[in-house]
Amino acid sequence: MDLKAELVEGKVDWKGRTAVKHKHGGIRASLLILATFGFENLATLALAVNLVSYFILFLHFGVADAANNLTNFMGTSYILSIVMAILADTLIGRFRTTVISGCLEFLGLGLLAIQAHFPKLKPPLCNIFDPTAHCEKLTGGHKALLFTGLYFLAIGSGGLKAGLPAHGADQFDEKDPKEARQMSTFFNSLLLALCIGGAGSLTLLVWIQDYKGWDWGFGVSTIAIFLGVVLFVAGLPMYRMQVIKGSTNPAVEIIKVYIAAIRNRNLSLPENPADLYEINNDKEAALEAEFLPHTNAFRFLDKAAVIQPSENRSETSPPNPWRLCRVTQVENAKTLLGMLPIFGCTIIMTLCLAQLQTFSVHQGQTMDKSIANSFKIPPASLPIIPVAFLIVIIPVYDQLVVPFVRKFTGVPTGITHLQRIGVGLVLSAVSMATAGILEARRKAVARSHNMLDADPQTQALPISIFWLSFQYFIFGIADMFTYVGLLEFFYSEAPKALKSFATCFLWSSMALGYFCSTVLVNIVNRATRRRTRSHGWLAGNNINRNHLNLFYWLLSILSLINFLAYLFVAVRYKYRTAKSPSLKEEIEGDDDDEEKNKA
Template sequence: MEISYEKEENKKISRQEGKSRKGGFRTMPFIIANETFEKVASVGLQANMILYLTKEYHMSSAAGTNVLFLWSAISNFMPTIGAFLSDSYLGRFRVIALGTFISLLGLTVLWITAIVPQATPPSCNPTVEACISAKPAQLALLYSSFALMAIGAGGIRPCSLAFGADQLQNPNNPNNERLLQSFFNWYYASVGISIMISVTVIVYIQDKAGWIVGFGVPVGLMFLSAVLFLMGSSLYVKMKANKSLFTGFAQVISAAWKNRNLALPPRDSDGWYHYQKGSKFTVPTEKLRFLNKACIIRNPEKDMEYSDKTSWNVCTVRQVEELKALIKVLPIWSTGIIIGVTISQHSFPVLQAVTMDRRIFTEKIKYPAGSFGLFAILTLTIWVAVYDRIVVPLLAKFTKRRKGLSNKERIGIGLAISCLAMATSALVERKRRDTAIREGLAHKHGIVSTSAFWLVPQYCLIGLAEAFNAIGQIEFYYSQFPKSMSSIGVALMALGIAVGNVVGALIISILDNVTKRGGKVSWVATNLNMAHYDYYYWILCFLSVINLFYYLVCSWAYGSCEDIKDWDEDEVKITEELSILDLKGSPLVYPGSPLVFYSASGI
């Protein structure tokens, strides 16, 4: 027995020594390069894609915008699946590797559509002739590239940050928290720089060198990303997959359904509910009482076999309360759907910018139409820094709260600013359209004398609305959930934007079909001067105002949102969590970082 014990100890020591030789800061260039090049490749394509769809595939403005809305929706939904696969089955390394190669394949297919003439309809001038629509096979090739890129993003985005932190996780190192913070800083800096490069350099290349070169550069960058990531394979710490939190939610629902015919025991009864030893949660709360049946002990002898674990037949009281916490925030989460529509308005402003005066100082230099999203990014980034360093200390003196504004107040302010953003968009478009009609461009394409930089205020307001609302949402979820659910907050944010994109596509489809009846010109017609995009923006403004009042009702109904103090975190193995984040749950971002929202909203 002593010999076997010594062998076992030697095995443990050798495993620890082997693990210590892996990971560390030497792996950071490979991981950060992978995320950086993926961002440059993907975000750069989204900024200008509406022009590719309308010019090369002869899509109407409404049809092209719907395609991009749905592409963005899938791209924001897939990270939830990627996180689940990473946590439950494949592990982060495999999911990132698969996502990288699938993204590369998607980019390559898109590049082929630009290279092969038969992949797109014949070229034509829509101002003098009727253009031939794309064939089903041509659209299938295009849509397959979008689908592959969305699937690839679902593998990279939810795992990259967590995988990088895995390389630095060392509880025995007293400087571990500082190392992690240093990694986070470098990670966010690289992502921010890559996104700014995407909406400027990549868009400029597409405008000046054409689609073949403009799509070829992202393919080359993505190939470099894949090569660099695999070069560090032998150096990585590769954590094994563990049970996902989503599985725990499914277990509660399953157990509650199986016990649906059981009567709930009296409130003051003892010994009827299953809970882990030492837990503060021994009796479930009265809210959503139907879920309490999931933790009722039906057979004491059999169910007590699960005293230290849960099953599909009986769950702990804590598990039930975690699911209740998630359900409780859903009304406030739903208020993020409409703002998800407004912050994803990238296609129509690009089409507007194409028809406006984009000159900078001289006739030869023109600002790229797809690069105006840069102003939203800069506004968001600058405001986050100013708010954190200047505004919060000033507000704290008056509100007597450390954070200045509460999370719910920040969400509400973001919703209010989104109303102003849409009103500004409508007024600017009205000014552009009136100028076009006055200059005789009502029934033909042309450049109006109105400066395209009139679009800057609406982009700045969108960036400001996102800074308040999106970050407020994330911090709100983090304050209401236990640490074991920290990944759920960002997953909800991404899911809200995904649903918002679907709603945005639905609004455009309904508006297009209704307003063009009787031979009338659609409000979202391809000819912006004959259309009424200003009416479209006013509709979004109206929906945003209704959404703001809906939020006020939800916020009032939710009640106090004091940070949860009574979650017994010792129960969920804090030793497995990192000092700052619950990276075991594959969060999409670090809380409070604005950079994730650039990815989520597709700027």
């Protein structure tokens, strides 16, 4: 056996020794990472769809405030994944980032469980739907305890989202064709793990929260994340670890290019791109460096690599990195800039998702939740319908549909990443239009039965909650196409130095979507305040007198406009058609050619 061929370049084991294939990494190690991801979603997915009920019924927030607090929490969790990814790449590594994040999530859930258990730490029970009742609000130290727990949870969840996918991808060697295919399957399996963990969260955990108490619900979530961390740590001897590159921060390297291009904006570009700065003349400095060829896209960034004629620099002294950058750095910046329009066009989809996790759950609270007159389904469990479908369809899509479509398209993933994203964006617009139609139907039932002011805790509207399953089902299929497509797109298109950083673009897109949801709800309420008898389309606790159907139709129109904008940028995007060799490989290849010529 060729021992050198068994070594994995750039990866080490937990003791710092070079990782060895068939001993470290691969499918076996990735299964533990997928299981941890499943436990994390078991612990948190129910909160994404049901926490708004806890805010309204037990902490006495208004509907709009509860929705905004939830979307702010979710957005913070996703945006912090970028910060945690930078820490993982430059300081502590993805393994340690995942363990630390899991402990913070454990702590946050524990604090929430304590507050939910002790009555003195939250307002007294009160019927918020009674207009004559004066329900106490959460204030002072009790409010501080709530947000401390929530944002410990947000930091931990963001760190797990940053560390687990990238650490899972580290278990495969992109240069090995077999492991490269396994890596593609791993990304599809991430969504499958989310769905399996989410299925337990949306059924068992939501039922516990609604019928056994939120202290039990938070307690079960705490146990779930504890088991996930233990399982993850148990795989330590099997993992391939990335080598921490210290100060070589990909985000900082990109920022240097933009600043250098601005500082050099008055310089003229050379006619020959070969005259731009690169380290290929210094073989020792270039041995471990990645090399990317020059492209003609975004030529204004090339000024970051223009060597100033007046610069009096010796050959051995390094250039000012904030004024002169390598061509490879510039190409990395170009790639990032080219992906930003795609990134921007996916924000609106998460904005729509936020409504299914907030207002749609509140819709379900007012509807008939019984099944065969013996069991009542919690409204927050409705997403189990698309989740159950995805558990079946993801393996079928990955193992049957993709190979079949590949025969006709020649694309390794069946359809291109951008086509996959586009399908999901269309379906999200359809989902919002469907939600608007069903909400109009629900309100019509309330009006015809004189139940506009009915207390949903005691009087359910005579319309089944399963009508809402249509909007959840359509959006669930959109999830499979867009979010997995985005994760694969960002990872595959990003240069080598940016791959782990790029996996967080998906979470950043979702974060901005949640924050935009908060802004849009406030804007809609203010803009419609004078045109309604209440304080806006979405204000107040009585959803029967709100105009949620109009808000859903607005989102559908915005989604359609967004899709047209996406088509405009997607057809102009040029894929990175081939992976460029490292400069080390080019130099070694040149040396081999020289030896052959001498011979």
